[in-house]
Amino acid sequence: MTESTASKRRAPRADARRNRDHILDTAEQYFSEHGVTGSLDAIAKRAGIGAGTLYRHFPNREALLASLLSARDEQLVARRDELRTSAKNAAEALDGWLNAVTDWACAFDGLPEPLRAATTTNLSPLAVTCQGFITTTDEFLRAAQDQGEARADIRALDLFLAALATSWVRGAAMADAASGAALAALTRSGWEQAPDHSNTRRTA
Amino acid sequence: MTESTASKRRAPRADARRNRDHILDTAEQYFSEHGVTGSLDAIAKRAGIGAGTLYRHFPNREALLASLLSARDEQLVARRDELRTSAKNAAEALDGWLNAVTDWACAFDGLPEPLRAATTTNLSPLAVTCQGFITTTDEFLRAAQDQGEARADIRALDLFLAALATSWVRGAAMADAASGAALAALTRSGWEQAPDHSNTRRTA
Amino acid sequence: MTESTASKRRAPRADARRNRDHILDTAEQYFSEHGVTGSLDAIAKRAGIGAGTLYRHFPNREALLASLLSARDEQLVARRDELRTSAKNAAEALDGWLNAVTDWACAFDGLPEPLRAATTTNLSPLAVTCQGFITTTDEFLRAAQDQGEARADIRALDLFLAALATSWVRGAAMADAASGAALAALTRSGWEQAPDHSNTRRTA
Amino acid sequence: MTESTASKRRAPRADARRNRDHILDTAEQYFSEHGVTGSLDAIAKRAGIGAGTLYRHFPNREALLASLLSARDEQLVARRDELRTSAKNAAEALDGWLNAVTDWACAFDGLPEPLRAATTTNLSPLAVTCQGFITTTDEFLRAAQDQGEARADIRALDLFLAALATSWVRGAAMADAASGAALAALTRSGWEQAPDHSNTRRTA
DNA sequence: GATGAATGAGTGTTCATTCAT
DNA sequence: AATGAATGAACACTCATTCAT
Structure with missing residues (x-):
């Protein structure tokens, strides 16, 4: 075709x-x-x-951005395939994927902003790009949910946005890298301490 | 003073x-x-x-913003005091506080951006404002940690940034409100399912 | 040829x-x-x-316009022939012709401008088109002059330009249609009241 | 005030x-x-x-034009006053006024276009300028009509537009000056030869 | 004959900030 | 203290025309 x-x-x-x-x-x-x-x-x-x-x-800035980013698709796709085979479990795979997305969205200063916008407008050339990654996120998420490794009430879109938000927190080159990592960790485990009566082991 | x-x-x-x-x-x-x-x-x-x-x-936009926001301090301070007394436990208090911060940072479209910048530059007039709220966040966080209701490896700054990130995801008036709430929830509990040893109940 | x-x-x-x-x-x-x-x-x-x-x-915009307009020649030529036979006198024929030219020049918004230019430059491809119509105008004018129905000091070129001017006044679709008609009427009869020898009392 | x-x-x-x-x-x-x-x-x-x-x-081109033209108002106003006193009759006064307007609208190449637009849009800063001149035109016209020197079915707006159209025909500096004058003459007397054997009958 | 990529000056307009009044 | 005029680079975007393919 x-x-x-x-x-x-x-x-x-x-x-x-x-x-x-x-x-x-x-x-x-x-x-x-x-x-x-x-x-x-x-x-x-x-x-x-x-x-x-x-x-x-x-024709416009977003079209340029979209082309720029889609050139990096291959890397992300490669990362996806790698995670599918090498991750030791579904949770690690999802985590690895979200980190990859976060890195991707950090490519340029200010990039998270148009990406977030693209998730809601659908008119942007970036929307297609985002949609593809949301779909992939969904695959990883479902796998993790099927394995009981991810909560059932989570949506792929929200995880994607959380990844963007993490990129956003990382912000400019100057920003506090630790805080970016921290938000990623929060996204995975939350700040709440499970009220474990017996012994809930949780890895930070 | x-x-x-x-x-x-x-x-x-x-x-x-x-x-x-x-x-x-x-x-x-x-x-x-x-x-x-x-x-x-x-x-x-x-x-x-x-x-x-x-x-x-x-003298500049940020000074104006800072004055604008500090006028809302009273509301936040009031909310803080309210949470201190009325919250049924430290976790709820922290959660309520983070939600309050998130709402506060949604006051204007695009506000999260300069606020995030203010957390790193220190030069911005907004930095003082932010610092105050980070301190308050720290108080709530410590209380929750002391009660074993919040994980010990969390930093107040990161929670504050997570709240800003949530505001950022909410974005313009048009944005998906659910996603904003979802990020807040993720920040609290994470997407990871605690490996339950007894019987994992899961509702599809 | x-x-x-x-x-x-x-x-x-x-x-x-x-x-x-x-x-x-x-x-x-x-x-x-x-x-x-x-x-x-x-x-x-x-x-x-x-x-x-x-x-x-x-090769340029005017060449395109000229081709576009000459495609309408047939209609104008048909109108010409029709007027020659059906008009009850030479003045009506001339009037009908000028109206036809006016309509023709209203085909597109902004058309009168290049047409006017074409009457003076001679370099434009539109010049030929215009020249043809001026010639026809001349035929009608002479006939009317021969019949004593048109003033002898009028030139065909000027009538043609007057017709273009009328189209120009009509302007865009939005413009005041009445004013276009008014100019056409002025062109025919003028605003001047013939000095009446009897006693024309006229109240404003 | x-x-x-x-x-x-x-x-x-x-x-x-x-x-x-x-x-x-x-x-x-x-x-x-x-x-x-x-x-x-x-x-x-x-x-x-x-x-x-x-x-x-x-703030925009038309505002600039309006200021430019209003600087010439004084001249036109002076001309108006002059005509009021010196013209030998109402018809001459009106004719002189229309010629003055025509000259005024020839100040710059392409000026008639925005002036015409201003007579219909009302939003342009030029609209006020035009309106004033239309009013003056009306004064001269009514005087002439009262004297039986102008036809009763003429509107001031149309005479004003006819004056603009005359300027438009004169067009660029290069254009045929005679044609401009011719249109002015047409506007006054029309091309139609009054079929007066003895008593002038004229069809409106 | 057809194509469509390239050109690049040009458009009107905005805005944070300074500084003369 | 207040004013508001001045700055002037920067912005995204257009378009008639040419010419290599």
């Missing part, structure tokens, strides 16, 4: 492809330096192309 | 005081409508004063 | 012809919606062709 | 006034060269001020 449509627009034109890739590289670097709210014009300038060219490839 | 420094500049001039209050009222309204990133110029205009006057009272 | 030059490049290629027609249809619709200053790129996009193809067929 | 409000905002600040005047001078020159659609940024740059300063004084 994808092939047939691709055959229609035969040549993606070598220079266009090159430009596109160059824009992505430049944006990656620029966003790393200035956060996701950095100037698109500045990216175009740094890439040595006209602003129009950037907008042709990526 | 604050009074003694104020005594230095004897009469704060009635009109200045009036202006200040009027700015605060206007800003309150404006931020409610447009979020915390709204235009300060617009606030000055709506308040019917010059931009310079606004900047005289509040 | 035009045919002989066309015979040079024998087959206009079926697809080229089809493209050309499709562009015209699309442009007709687009200009109706957005006025004559609408984006040519958008027209190409809507027509499903590349921008270059559009420019191959019509 | 105007004085009391003026006293409130005591100092229009000498530099502000100077800037404002300088902007107006620059805009006058720039619009003369490039027409009313010229770049506002370019005007700011040429005036040696920041774009923001221009926008502070004139």
